[in-house]
Structure formats: structure tokens, C-alpha cells
Amino acid sequence: MAEVKLTQVNKRYGNIHAVHDVDLTVADEEFVVLVGPSGCGKSTTLRMVAGLEEISGGTIDIGGRVVNDLPPRDRDIAMVFQNYALYQHMTVYDNLAFGLRNRKVPEADIRKEIDRAASILGIQPLMARKPKQLSGGQQQRVALGRCIVRNPAVFLFDEPLSNLDAKLRAQMRIELKELRTRVATTSIYVTHDQVEAMTLGDRIVVMKDGLVQQIGTPLELYRTPANRFVGSFLGSPAMNFVDVTVVQKNGGLVLSDFGADIVLPDAMAAALAGHVGKNVVIGLRPEHILMGEGSSEGTIRLDGSIVLTEQLGAQQLVELRVGERTVMAAGVDPDLRLQGGDAGRFSIALDRVHVFAAGDSGPVLWSAGKGQVTAPLRHVS
Amino acid sequence: MSVATDTGYTPPKRGSFLDALAPGGKRAFFLLSVLGVLLIFAFPVFWLVLTSMRPAWGVYYVHRGLEFTLGNYLEVLEQEVVVHAFFNSFVIATLSTFFSLTVTVTSGYMLSRFTGKLANAWFGTIYIFRTIPYITWVLPLYFVTQWWGIFDTYLGLLLPHIAVHICFFSWLMKGFFDGIDPSMESAALIDGCTRWGAFLRVALPSALPGIAALSILCWLWTWNEFLFALILTSHNTPMITVVMAQFVSELGTEWNLMSATAVMAMVPALIVAIFGQKYVVRGLKV
Ligand SMILES: Nc1ncnc2c1ncn2[C@@H]1O[C@H](COP(=O)(O)OP(=O)(O)OP(=O)(O)O)[C@@H](O)[C@H]1O
Ligand SMILES: [Mg+2]
Numbered sequence: 001m002a003e004v005k006l007t008q009v010n011k012r013y014g015n016i017h018a019v020h021d022v023d024l025t026v027a028d029e030e031f032v033v034l035v036g037p038s039g040c041g042k043s044t045t046l047r048m049v050a051g052l053e054e055i056s057g058g059t060i061d062i063g064g065r066v067v068n069d070l071p072p073r074d075r076d077i078a079m080v081f082q083n084y085a086l087y088q089h090m091t092v093y094d095n096l097a098f099g100l101r102n103r104k105v106p107e108a109d110i111r112k113e114i115d116r117a118a119s120i121l122g123i124q125p126l127m128a129r130k131p132k133q134l135s136g137g138q139q140q141r142v143a144l145g146r147c148i149v150r151n152p153a154v155f156l157f158d159e160p161l162s163n164l165d166a167k168l169r170a171q172m173r174i175e176l177k178e179l180r181t182r183v184a185t186t187s188i189y190v191t192h193d194q195v196e197a198m199t200l201g202d203r204i205v206v207m208k209d210g211l212v213q214q215i216g217t218p219l220e221l222y223r224t225p226a227n228r229f230v231g232s233f234l235g236s237p238a239m240n241f242v243d244v245t246v247v248q249k250n251g252g253l254v255l256s257d258f259g260a261d262i263v264l265p266d267a268m269a270a271a272l273a274g275h276v277g278k279n280v281v282i283g284l285r286p287e288h289i290l291m292g293e294g295s296s297e298g299t300i301r302l303d304g305s306i307v308l309t310e311q312l313g314a315q316q317l318v319e320l321r322v323g324e325r326t327v328m329a330a331g332v333d334p335d336l337r338l339q340g341g342d343a344g345r346f347s348i349a350l351d352r353v354h355v356f357a358a359g360d361s362g363p364v365l366w367s368a369g370k371g372q373v374t375a376p377l378r379h380v381s
Numbered sequence: 382m383s384v385a386t387d388t389g390y391t392p393p394k395r396g397s398f399l400d401a402l403a404p405g406g407k408r409a410f411f412l413l414s415v416l417g418v419l420l421i422f423a424f425p426v427f428w429l430v431l432t433s434m435r436p437a438w439g440v441y442y443v444h445r446g447l448e449f450t451l452g453n454y455l456e457v458l459e460q461e462v463v464v465h466a467f468f469n470s471f472v473i474a475t476l477s478t479f480f481s482l483t484v485t486v487t488s489g490y491m492l493s494r495f496t497g498k499l500a501n502a503w504f505g506t507i508y509i510f511r512t513i514p515y516i517t518w519v520l521p522l523y524f525v526t527q528w529w530g531i532f533d534t535y536l537g538l539l540l541p542h543i544a545v546h547i548c549f550f551s552w553l554m555k556g557f558f559d560g561i562d563p564s565m566e567s568a569a570l571i572d573g574c575t576r577w578g579a580f581l582r583v584a585l586p587s588a589l590p591g592i593a594a595l596s597i598l599c600w601l602w603t604w605n606e607f608l609f610a611l612i613l614t615s616h617n618t619p620m621i622t623v624v625m626a627q628f629v630s631e632l633g634t635e636w637n638l639m640s641a642t643a644v645m646a647m648v649p650a651l652i653v654a655i656f657g658q659k660y661v662v663r664g665l666k667v
Contacts, residue, residue, distance in 0.1 A: 047567075050567075050571060051570075051571075052567050052570065052571075071570070071575075072567075072570040072571045073570060073571065073572070073573045073574065073575070075571075077571060078571060079567070079568065079571050081564040081567070081568060082564075083562055083564060085562060085564035085565045085567065085568040086565070086568075087565060087568070087569070087583055087587075088565070088587050089586040089587055089589075098569070098572050098573075099571075099572035099573055102572055102573030102574060102578075103573055146568075146572070150572075
């Protein structure tokens with residue numbers, strides 16, 4: 001039971017600045033997910049918390065104790081690795097007992113702990129086997145068991161599900177969720193899979209190039225991404241981005257060149273007043289692009305043609321061409337008969353639209369329903 | 382990344398010249414090559430065994446006459462120097478295997494897991510020594526052993542062997558450790574081990590097949606080694622490979638005795654090789 005606090009944490013490998021001024025507080029029993037593309041410094045951050053990498057700058061505090069100079073064994077943590085990292089030459093039982101034996105726990109207590117963990121994870125029949133004789137899912141459960149028996153202050157996970165096939169991954173994700181209700185421990189979970197991040201995390205930390213992009217609950221990040229990168233990273237199918245220009249017209253502001261001019265309501269115009277003549281990017285979630293007229297108030301209407309459709313059973317995905325741009329719409333009624341080449345009219349509620357400054361990590365200028373976002377955001381140059 | 386596998390693209394199969402042969406022809410080709418290789422390697426051994434059982438007058442006509450004898454073996458074993466040499470070779474091979482493996486395992490581990498000044502310096506050192514041809518070591522070593530007063534002693538032969546082994550086998554050992562997942566050691570560190578503990582209790586046991594294979598190769602290498610044995614020893618510590626060569630004298634070569642010694646020298650090597658084959662194959666696969 002402990003709070004984990006990272007203050008201005010940095011990691012440099014020679015010239016590579018792998019982790020850049022990370023500030024993060026994980027509350028007691030909170031489950032925080034670090035997510036981001038490959039090479040963004042998630043593992044490095046986690047390994048610094050574990051004590052497996054030295055910290056180049058800043059402090060890490062676990063349960064009120066600065067651990068910068070403590071070796072991993074004194075930090076009261078447990079970690080699950082991507083490739084399970086089970087001790088190949090030991091049986092499952094010995095794998096689970098290893099950490100406890102190192103702490104000189106009496107053998108009878110070890111047995112009790114292992115029985116408890118094994119019944120939670122359903123691995124009792126595997127105790128005498130060697131790791132090579134287990135399937136990927138079983139190995140992952142044993143790796144989880146090795147953490148549970150230790151009763152650590154903090155669980156650390158480094159992409160624990162990424163070596164499993166899609167179906168097993170979905171199943172283990174649910175098991176992890178259930179596990180949380182039984183074993184409530186402060187956890188930091190690294191993944192590059194946005195579905196895992198959305199479903200598992202109490203809060204999500206999105207990282208890119210060693211920098212924290214945004215921290216928040218899954219819905220906060222989904223609804224009000226702080227920049228274009230966060231918007232693009234979370235959500236599937238991914239957010240559509242359309243480059244447009246802010247233009248002064250008839251005494252108001254319009255976004256030009258995505259179908260007809262999009263006339264901006266006052267609040268939005270105020271938020272974008274400083275960008276007249278500049279390029280900005282509209283972010284549209286596919287599920288917010290609706291077929292048909294939509295309600296009359298505050299709606300963008302677009303006339304375009306259908307490029308192709310993808311029938312998923314529960315919904316259809318429709319790729320639309322508007323002028324020279326294509327966007328993806330989701331959540332279309334699966335019974336609707338649509339064909340490539342059909343013309344169609346689509347609508348987007350203006351209060352669902354995000355507007356970002358130009359660039360891959362352009363900060364948000366206007367976000368759905370929230371008005372102007374003022375939080376200062378650092379983005380990568 | 383399952384997407385990439387669904388592209389339906391299969392790379393064109395590269396044709397080998399064997400595909401041009403009919404299935405039967407392929408098999409015959411295979412058998413012939415195996416036979417050819419066997420002949421090249423096995424025939425000399427066969428001839429050697431034959432020679433070792435022929436009386437002295439029959440060695441040049443091994444293929445003629447049917448008179449066979451074990452007398453050569455008895456005659457060789459009556460020579461004290463031969464028995465002594467067998468013993469010495471065994472001791473040197475075993476001791477040098479033990480000591481060089483102890484160093485090689487730690488040095489291979491270091492090369493595999495650590496970067497930094499010390500590791501780089503060590504890497505550079507053994508790299509340089511490795512590139513020096515084996516034979517150029519001998520003369521300097523001769524002078525050094527003379528100078529240290531360990532010429533023609535166990536120590537005088539052990540130390541050079543160990544030095545060579547370290548340079549040659551650290552690389553193989555590094556390869557074994559490269560094949561072992563380092564996150565296993567990270568897990569051990571978190572589970573309460575020190576860095577040494579993680580090495581000794583987790584990395585080392587996983588490398589055991591490789592270490593076993595290397596011990597066998599190392600033992601055989603030393604047992605069969607000739608050059609160091611020839612230059613760095615004299616009458617006090619005769620080695621079997623050298624003694625064998627001494628059947629060549631001004632009066633001619635006693636092929637039958639030499640062959641008998643050679644056959645006997647092959648036996649321990651054969652036993653080690655047969656017993657260890659399983660480990661060598663498994664270990665080198667790691
Ligand atoms: N030992 C090292 N030496 C030098 N650079 C390193 C080292 N380890 C990591 N890096 C660099 O640090 C950056 C962050 O690496 P890290 O492993 O934390 O990425 P990650 O977010 O976990 O990515 P992935 O999803 O691929 O695991 C990368 O650019 C990587 O090249
Ligand atoms: Mg990683």
C-alpha cells in the first residue's frame with residue numbers, strides 16, 4: 001500500500017534523452033497506465049521506478065521514501081515482464097517461492113501464500129511444471145502469481161499481454177480487471193495498446209518522445225485530448241484529421257475548404273480569433289460523423305460520396321470523400337445499404353469537433369463541449 | 382502485427398540445384414555425399430586401428446597378410462613415459478578446463494551484459510589476443526616460462542592454455558548469455574537477489590547446457606593440443622601428443638607403436654565426445 005511519486009524524472013543515455021521531466025503521482029491503490037508509441041520511454045520510466053535503470057535526474061518516491069539510490073530488492077515492488085521472465089530452470093512452485101525464500105519467509109507460510117495466489121489465478125495444477133511446459137497464457141498467470149505472493153507495495157507491468165494472441169489478450173485483460181478487485185495494489189502498467197489503456201486504467205498517461213503529453217481518466221483523454229497526438233492515439237477507428245484554414249468572412253470566422261465553409265459559432269470563433277489566416281486541424285471522431293441531416297442547430301453538413309464501406313455486423317464503417325479529403329465514419333446502421341460511389345449527406349455536431357494547431361502534436365485550440373483549453377502544454381519541437 | 386501475415390504474399394521459393402534432380406536422384410546424391418564424407422573422415426581412423434594391430438614388419442603392407450597382434454599395445458604401455466604422458470595430458474586437460482571455464486563464464490557474462498570502460502577494455506584485450514595467430518604465442522611463452530622458472534611444469538603449461546582458452550571461449554560464452562533473457566535477472570533483482578545473486582542463481586543455471594558443451598570442447602582441445610605441449614614441455618612433463626610424435630627417430634618411424642598410442646589417445650577423447658555429444662548439440666543450439 002503506497003503512493004508513488006515521480007518528480008521531474010529524467011533519463012539520458014548519452015545523447016538520447018529518453019525520458020524528459022516526468023511528473024506523476026500515482027495514488028494508493030490506483031491503477032495508472034503509461035501508453036505511447038514504441039520508443040517513447042514508457043519502459044524506461046517503469047524501469048526507473050523498479051530500480052533497474054539509474055535515474056539521471058529528479059526523484060522517485062515510493063510510500064513516502066525516496067528510492068533513487070535503493071536497489072530493486074529494497075523497493076518493495078514486484079514486476080511482470082513482457083516475456084514473462086520466469087526462471088527457466090525452476091518449477092512453477094519454485095518460481096513463486098523464490099522471492100519469499102530470499103526474504104527468509106518460513107516454508108509453511110510460503111506454501112500458504114502460494115496456495116492463495118494459485119487459487120486466485122487457477123494455476124494449482126501447474127505447480128510441478130517447468131516454464132517451458134506452459135502455454136503463453138499460463139506463463140503469464142505464473143508471472144502474475146510471482147508478484148501476488150510477494151504482497152508488494154507496488155505492481156509494475158511492462159506490456160504483460162503483448163506476447164499473447166488477440167483472443168487470449170482480451171481474456172487476460174478481463175482477468176487482470178477482476179484481479180484488481182481482489183488484490184488492490186498501487187499499479188503502473190505500460191502498454192502501447194490503447195484498448196488496454198482505456199479499459200484498465202483509472203488514469204492514463206500518454207507519452208511521446210520521452211515527454212508526457214497528457215494525464216487523465218480514460219474519458220477525459222478521449223473527450224478532451226490536449227493535443228493532436230493524444231487525439232490520434234486513443235480511439236478506434238482513429239480520429240479523422242482535416243487540415244483547414246481559418247478565414248475571416250462576412251464579419252465572422254469560417255473554416256474553409258472542407259466541403260462548404262464551416263461557419264463558426266461565437267464561442268469557437270473567439271477561441272480561434274488568434275489564428276485567422278493560419279492553418280489549423282479539425283479532429284473528428286468517426287462515431288460523431290452521422291449519416292443524414294442531423295439536428296439543425298450547430299451542425300456541420302457535408303455533401304460527399306461514399307468511397308467504400310466495411311461491414312462489421314454491429315455497425316458499418318464508411319469511408320467518405322468530401323472534396324479532396326477522405327474521412328472515416330463509424331457507427332453507421334449495419335442495415336443501411338450503401339455502395340461505393342453513392343452520394344450522401346453527412347452531419348457533424350459542432351460541439352463534438354476538436355480543433356488543433358497545425359503539426360503532429362499541435363495543442364488543442366478548441367475542444368468538444370469544453371471551450372478553450374488553457375492548460376499550458378509542452379509539445380515536441 | 383497480425384495484419385502483415387494476412388497479405389497473402391508468399392515469397393517466391395528459391396530454387397536449389399537439387400530441385401533439378403528427380404526425388405530418387407536427390408536421395409542417391411545425399412547418400413553419396415554422406416559416404417564420401419565418411420570415407421574421408423573414417424578411413425584414416427580405420428587404417429590407423431589396422432596399423433596398430435600389425436607386427437612391425439607388416440606396417441607397410443597393412444592390407445596384406447592376416448597376422449594381427451595386441452603386442453604393440455603392451456609394448457607401448459610398458460614404456461613409462463607413455464603412461465606418464467597419458468596421466469599428464471589428463472591432468473592438464475582437466476585442470477585447464479576447470480580454471481578456464483571459471484574465468485570464461487564470468488568474462489563471457491560481463492561481455493554480454495555490461496558496457497562501460499572496464500568491459501570495453503576487457504573486450505579490446507581479448508579481441509586483440511584473439512586476432513594474433515596461435516603459433517606466434519608460442520615463442521614468447523617459451524621465454525616467459527623459462528624466465529619464471531616454470532618451464533616444463535604443470536603450471537608452465539596450464540597458464541598458457543588458460544590464457545588461450547579465455548580469449549577464444551569468452552566469445553562463445555558471451556553468445557550463450559546473449560541467448561538468455563536478461564529480464565530473468567531483472568526479475569531476480571526485484572525478487573531479492575543482489576547482482577551476483579542474479580548471476581549465480583538465475584543466469585548461470587540457465588547457461589548450464591552451454592557451459593557443459595564448452596567444457597567438453599575445451600577438454601578435447603587441450604587433450605589434442607600439440608604445439609604448446611611440444612615447445613613448453615620436456616622430459617619432466619611429457620604430454621601424450623608429443624610422446625606419440627617421438628616414435629619418429631633417426632632409425633625410422635615405428636608406425637605400429639605410434640598407431641597403438643594414437644588409438645589409445647583417441648579413446649578418452651572418444652568417450653568424452655560420445656558422452657558429451659548430447660550436451661554439445663544442445664548447448665551450441667542455445
Ligand atoms: N540501454 C539503452 N541505451 C541507449 N538507449 C536506450 C537504452 N534503452 C532504451 N533506450 C532508448 O530510450 C528510448 C525509450 O526506450 P523505451 O524502451 O523506454 O521505449 P518504450 O516506450 O518502452 O518502447 P516499446 O514500446 O518499444 O517498448 C528509445 O529511444 C530507446 O532507443
Ligand atoms: Mg518497452
